Amino acid sequence: MKNNNKKLIINLSKKINKHNYRYYILNKPIISNYEYDKILNKLIKLEKKYNFIYKNSPIKKFNKNLLNKKFKVTKHYFKMYSINNVYSKENLIIWKKKMDKKIGKKNNYICELKYDGIAMSLIYKYGKLKSAITRGDGKYGNEVINNILFINNIKKYIKKIKNIKIFNIKGEIVFSKINFSIINKINKKKFSNPRNAANGTIHSKYYNKNIKYLDFIPYSIYTNDNNINLKINNQFKSIKLIENLYLKYQKKAYKLCKSSKQIINYISYWEKNISIYPIDGIVIKINDFNIQKKLKSNNIFYKWCIAYKFKDKELITKVKKVKFNVGKSGIIVPVVYFKPIIINGTIIKKASLYNSNIYNNYNLSINDKIIIKKSGNIIPKIIKNINFNKNKNKYINFPLYCPSCNKLLKKKNNILICKNDKKCKKQIIEKIKHFISAMKIKINNNIINQLFDNNKLNNITDLYYLTKNDFLLINVKSKVYIRILNEIKNSKKNNLNNFLFALCIPSIGKYICKKIEKKYKNLYNLLKNIKKNNIKFLGKNIEKNIKKYFNSFIIKQFIKLGFKI
Template structure:
């Protein structure tokens, strides 16, 4: 047994070192294949010998499906905000104020202000013991399990000179590349897009499933160190040591002795930040000496020894070369601007979204225009304006296409919508393949097949819709180009496994317009099998929580289409789940029937999503706002003051977790 323990410790040590080389130094010394082999070996040993469990093992990087009910933790050192400045004059005022107060030599550390969600990491004897969000500055949420999945947060610090207790502060960020990929996936699944990487990082860090957190490739950037016995009285020196211990401290930090050096740094990074892989929105200025920091003190809100200089919104100017059009799986046609390449937010931008015909007309676009481009929450950047004074030898005015870019069918536009659609849903190749791609996604049927393979199978005539996947045979696949027995068997096994996917996910996979993941779950709860749903009227559908008339008409139109009905019939023949499981049916009750419940605050016993599911499961209705129709407010800690005030005015009863759970007894 001792040899097994030594083997586990050796593997952990190797993997910690390889993680540091890859995620902090960006200098990997082994291949991904070899890293994965070592990780598998460690996980197999840990599964076989659970007595050697270690919460800081490298294996926790993959996350767990255990639900994390976040608890509130009081910060040992309060997390203060910084006062923002927007001009060089305000920076000068700050510098002179520090100079007058100290009346001695001092240095200012300039460091980039990364725009993410704040985190406090506690290390005891070099091992990560707790990760807490900023919260209200006095206390925050314990997100240790999720933080452990972030690859460049070391679980065990390197070196022998680490103090027995340190607390490091930093930002959790989602790189632009991960953000774009996430929003692309959400758009394909008709889910709301994240507005910016900061919101995406914050939302991800607070998720209940740490496996999902692990998959989104968050990163940490550390900017300060706290503790009773720090190694140096210089902030800059402490950060240099922290980098050596394995923490991800940006190498863009610089000590400045004069105002001129500070302004040079601001000017340099206002331009250079565009090359960074993560979002920055300014520069933080800090007095370097910790002793001088203590002497300067703080107000009730801000430290007097630090300020944040905010950059103006990042924008690029480039030339519009052409406009092309794309058709999606629902038939919506989207215009895309093709641009002269320009650097923006760490990436070279060649395309930008134009949304729809109304947006094009509002901009009065012409080919050759100089256009302003910003990168916000979109999958690709957006054009926000045109420099009309720069027009020279004006090109053709941009007009929206009237034919499908794929099949040539004349487009249609509904009176209440801005988008044009290709009505040839059953004959347009891009729509057909798009629906299959949606069907196989992880949140739908979770079949391991990519767009290239779908295109190959479609072009070879092996599939014409998603139902055809279930009649694929080994001999159909094994002789395809670059395929073999292993690839064929893997796909067929994945297709077979998908037959056990739950009803609500199958419903989502059908690709009914406006029926995203959440709507599919609500419909499945309200109509426990597909026959009930197919026969539902618009009125019955609208009666379901959060189902509006637009969704209801889309559902009834789907089941009125004989081709769609036949598609569902074929899927049923292949054994897919088109009814709630007996376990879920048994858990359904009418205990909350007719009750409208608003959830507000943070909870200890269950997550907000779990409480929402309980309300639906027991016949109740989730509501996002308090009104005269609200029956109860399920209130946790930090309930919104506006909701509390409105509840008092309307006489709405407020209940806590225990009272709510007693209602379900």
């Protein structure tokens, strides 16, 4: 196998691992499901074609980084695989034809709603709820039973299964659309969408008042009881048993189908109608359990089912204003604010256009009608300016000078950058905010801005010289500044990966920081290896950036401050 192909497989594996971490742990995905699936399917094909698997392949290896370290890690009794996706009805029909060839045309399929929530596995032992495990990587998950006990429709005891040793109910933890609206009214912090809200609530370390607004929607059962397994030999019977034991499903939440036409009609119904809960597609399963067992699964997906994902919704709105934000690295990002719209239960009022070429392609003016799409139910995107070229004299042009310090911007790969990083107010403030957030110190942005304006916080090391009087100067309450000063003090004992990430070193993201921590453990070992020129495993560009930063005066200041990282 050529080195180029090997390199491509390794790079794709690393890319997927990064996206998995953002999705499962940070709960901040930056690509749509469609884009993610394209990368994943490409990796699967390449691994198969060249018979090469990277040691940290997301397809083959359990990744502990996909689990929340605040919670106990538990092995699933019955593995929770993922479901492969299709994004067109044509591809769905192709999949069904393949299945019909393998199992025969007379077999039934069952269509079910695909809920956009958090997958959960409930374990009952002799009728009592003993465990609640998140999906994790499918083999291991987080034990969150202490949180889910507060969900009203989760039963703590089911009398009808009191004689069964292990009874596993798998399902989805979700906020109904009504309850999502309620929690966004009663909480100071507004959630961007129901899935993020459900994930954050389930992974709360302490009791979270939002938990009582969650629902559990079961979709399958597994048991070690042979009598039940003989009786419940297909998914339709399984759902009927769940309804009998647990709760009634919403109307038309599932349907038994035989032909492609029946499946397409069911999908079309839910593309036009509104569900009580957030849904992002339809799952199509082979109904017969014996056939399911014969088809088995690969390391990621069940082979006996597929998920049809709904197309991204597009809506028309009006441009209100455009802001050109200066980021911590000096990159100018145009953010278009428009009249708020609701897509899939989420209020959207702005979209970023990332670089000058993309921005200039739209020729935007105030009150222009634009088409917005929420790509993969995640990222708002501007698709089209309907009024393109109608207001030639009123275009909002990309600035030539930095909106913060007024220095001439430099262009690199269609990105406009302010290189005045030592004096640009916005860059300095953004670096300070990033450092504070990465070091797990909770300070309101308004307090940071006021400390900066009063010349008390001009760089990240100034943080460690703040006193009670500095906070009194800007009228911060004693309860607040005592907590902040304690958190600042405790941050000196933070871990290496948080500290490195906080420093904003170019090309050094969270993933690289974790690799460095894994190899060197602490700051002392890292400094020792930098001096010995022993960090080549990271690549030339990253090595160069780390050396440059660690030879600067700022690192000496951190050491002088007594950091024990």
